[in-house]
Amino acid sequence: xxxxxxGHEPRWAETMKHPEVQESMTYLxxxxxEIQAAVESLDQxxxxxxxxxxxxxxxxxxxxxxxxxxxxxESIEAFVKLIGKIPVLLKLVERxxxxxxxxxxxxxxxxSLAYMSSSISxxxxxxxxxxxxxxxxxxxxxxxxNKDEHISIFTVMKWMKDPSVQKSLRYAxxxxxxxxxx
Amino acid sequence: xxxxxxxxxxxxxxxxxxxASRLLRHSSAFKHDIALIDPAEHHFxxxxxxxxxxxxxxxxxSKREMESVIPFGTHHIQQxxxxxxxxxxxxxxxxxxxxxxxxxxxxxxxxxxxDGIKGLKETLGKNGVCSNYSYEHVDYTWETIRNFxxxxxxxxHPDSPVKCGGAPQKIMYLAEEAFxxxxxxxxxxxxxxxxxxxxxxxxxxxxxLEGVIDRKQIKxxxxxxxxEVRGKEKEAVFExxxxxxxxxxxxxxIHVTPPMRAPSFLAxxxxxxxxxxxxxxxxxxxxxxxxxxxxxxxxSNLPTSKTGAAIRKQAPVVANNILSLLKGSPMExxxxxxxxxxxxxxxxxxxxAEFDYFKxxxxxxxxxxxxxxQSMYHLKKDFLPIIYWNGMLKGVM
Ligand SMILES: Cc1cc2nc3c(=O)[nH]c(=O)nc-3n(C[C@H](O)[C@H](O)[C@H](O)COP(=O)(O)OP(=O)(O)OC[C@H]3O[C@@H](n4cnc5c(N)ncnc54)[C@H](O)[C@@H]3O)c2cc1C
Numbered sequence: 001x002x003x004x005x006x007g008h009e010p011r012w013a014e015t016m017k018h019p020e021v022q023e024s025m026t027y028l029x030x031x032x033x034e035i036q037a038a039v040e041s042l043d044q045x046x047x048x049x050x051x052x053x054x055x056x057x058x059x060x061x062x063x064x065x066x067x068x069x070x071x072x073x074e075s076i077e078a079f080v081k082l083i084g085k086i087p088v089l090l091k092l093v094e095r096x097x098x099x100x101x102x103x104x105x106x107x108x109x110x111x112s113l114a115y116m117s118s119s120i121s122x123x124x125x126x127x128x129x130x131x132x133x134x135x136x137x138x139x140x141x142x143x144x145x146n147k148d149e150h151i152s153i154f155t156v157m158k159w160m161k162d163p164s165v166q167k168s169l170r171y172a173x174x175x176x177x178x179x180x181x182x
Numbered sequence: 183x184x185x186x187x188x189x190x191x192x193x194x195x196x197x198x199x200x201x202a203s204r205l206l207r208h209s210s211a212f213k214h215d216i217a218l219i220d221p222a223e224h225h226f227x228x229x230x231x232x233x234x235x236x237x238x239x240x241x242x243x244s245k246r247e248m249e250s251v252i253p254f255g256t257h258h259i260q261q262x263x264x265x266x267x268x269x270x271x272x273x274x275x276x277x278x279x280x281x282x283x284x285x286x287x288x289x290x291x292x293x294x295x296x297d298g299i300k301g302l303k304e305t306l307g308k309n310g311v312c313s314n315y316s317y318e319h320v321d322y323t324w325e326t327i328r329n330f331x332x333x334x335x336x337x338x339h340p341d342s343p344v345k346c347g348g349a350p351q352k353i354m355y356l357a358e359e360a361f362x363x364x365x366x367x368x369x370x371x372x373x374x375x376x377x378x379x380x381x382x383x384x385x386x387x388x389x390x391l392e393g394v395i396d397r398k399q400i401k402x403x404x405x406x407x408x409x410e411v412r413g414k415e416k417e418a419v420f421e422x423x424x425x426x427x428x429x430x431x432x433x434x435x436i437h438v439t440p441p442m443r444a445p446s447f448l449a450x451x452x453x454x455x456x457x458x459x460x461x462x463x464x465x466x467x468x469x470x471x472x473x474x475x476x477x478x479x480x481x482s483n484l485p486t487s488k489t490g491a492a493i494r495k496q497a498p499v500v501a502n503n504i505l506s507l508l509k510g511s512p513m514e515x516x517x518x519x520x521x522x523x524x525x526x527x528x529x530x531x532x533x534x535a536e537f538d539y540f541k542x543x544x545x546x547x548x549x550x551x552x553x554x555x556q557s558m559y560h561l562k563k564d565f566l567p568i569i570y571w572n573g574m575l576k577g578v579m
Contacts, residue, residue, distance in 0.1 A: 018520075102573045
């Protein structure tokens with residue numbers, strides 16, 4: 001025991017006499033079990049962290065994954081921005097989903113496909129046949145007009161130079177070649 | 183059999199199926215808790231009937247088995263509703279079944295009143311008397327037009343609301359062109375007798391259609407209503423709606439647009455407002471008195487032209503507002519009266535009329551739609567049926 005201890009009370013004992021300090025101490029004592037539990041779980045988290053950091057394999061794996069992926073500062077910033085845009089994105093995804101549902105439904109709807117194909121063939125057929133009939137009428141009219149015209153060997157040679165006649169002759173030649181090879 | 187549903191829909195037509203699909207797409211919680219009541223075995227894409235009558239499409243493409251269009255997860259109760267009891271959240275069917283609901287959607291379409299014109303039922307489908315307004319008779323229209331040898335061809339528009347206000351004149355434009363193609367136009371007088379005061383309600387399209395009428399040399403008699411058809415005598419009786427006078431005219435063919443009205447089981451119920459239509463708020467589509475009842479489509483009192491295109495915009499409003507009420511939030515979906523009528527003016531031309539409650543054009547295309555266009559004709563003929571079966575009825579378009 002020191003001399004101070006003989007003559008005076010220790011300073012901490014004096015401090016303990018203050019009512020506010022006593023109040024805080026009582027509060028702390030009462031809270032001790034909770035504090036202990038909190039410290040324990042904090043301790044567990046720290047331990048988990050320490051173990052993970054010590055576990056080279058896990059760390060290497062994580063590191064590999066991050067380095068192999070394109071996650072960097074920019075990605076993280078983009079991710080935060082993305083979260084802000086989720087309402088707009090949702091609308092877009094909904095539209096895409098609706099379009100996909102529509103496309104899938106058309107694809108599986110044999111009746112609609114039949115309707116579409118009949119429409120297409122009808123359109124092209126009517127258009128083509130109309131054009132053909134118009135041409136045929138025109139040709140007939142011209143032939144009637146030129147009824148008395150004399151056709152000489154020179155007229156025939158002039159025809160041969162016409163690009164459409166040339167093209168037809170090329171087709172005829174190619175057809176003969178193919179047929180000979182068979 | 184289940185007799186209570188969270189959502190009960192009356193009528194599995196364009197409107198009923200669209201609403202059911204939209205709700206189911208929104209949440210699988212509705213699966214097996216939505217029912218559609220409809221006695222019909224088939225579902226029809228009626229807009230195609232104009233082209234069928236004009237010989238440009240086969241009627242079989244307008245008809246599908248009802249079961250094939252009922253959305254997965256929905257009950258189909260194949261019965262007719264005959265009475266409503268909105269105070270007890272119940273409806274009664276012809277078979278005597280009582281079905282209760284949390285929310286009711288009323289969409290039984292418009293009723294065609296074939297008896298509204300004396301003699302019509304007896305002669306329809308023969309004697310040159312045709313009508314595009316039933317699947318059964320629509321091909322007789324084309325038979326009549328195809329075999330027409332000249333004379334008087336009469337087309338009518340009744341003194342009642344109709345589905346698709348443009349349809350009575352569309353078939354006339356097709357017939358007129360067919361007569362030209364078949365070489366009988368010169369021997370033919372084409373007349374349009376309409377109960378309306380003019381060719382169309384919306385000024386911009388009216389002007390364009392008056393041009394079509396002039397070009398095609400069609401005679402028009404407005405405020406004129408068909409009251410009787412005498413098939414054997416080939417005579418039709420009309421009344422002048424302003425003077426009350428009647429007159430009789432002969433015809434070689436007549437295309438009749440029959441009068442239409444609200445379905446009687448609805449008109450007789452406490453859900454009906456003026457004219458017998460379901461009385462709903464024009465923007466939210468919620469019933470004026472019963473907060474858990476909604477109405478849309480041809481059976482509603484919405485002051486706009488009754489079309490499938492209008493239903494395309496009404497169905498999401500009904501679905502979203504029901505969802506809001508279920509979540510306890512205020513209803514935010516709003517219908518502006520949008521409707522559309524693709525007016526076929528010939529075999530390769532069409533005016534796509536689109537407008538709202540104010541009869542103001544609300545055009546979807548980046549060009550003047552009051553002009554007759556071939557592209558729009560193909561839109562109607564080739565694409566709209568596919569959009570209907572695979573988009574609108576699936577709740578995605
Ligand atoms: C010739 C013609 C041309 C048209 N052209 C066009 C066009 O170009 N563009 C366009 O947008 N629209 C057009 N339409 C209009 C369009 O077809 C209708 O507006 C649309 O079908 C209305 O849909 P809805 O669901 O209200 O009624 P509907 O589709 O008629 O369906 C009503 C359903 O209710 C059922 N039902 C009736 N009574 C009962 C009951 N008591 N109990 C239970 N169920 C019942 C019926 O069986 C039916 O299935 C045209 C219509 C016709 C006839």
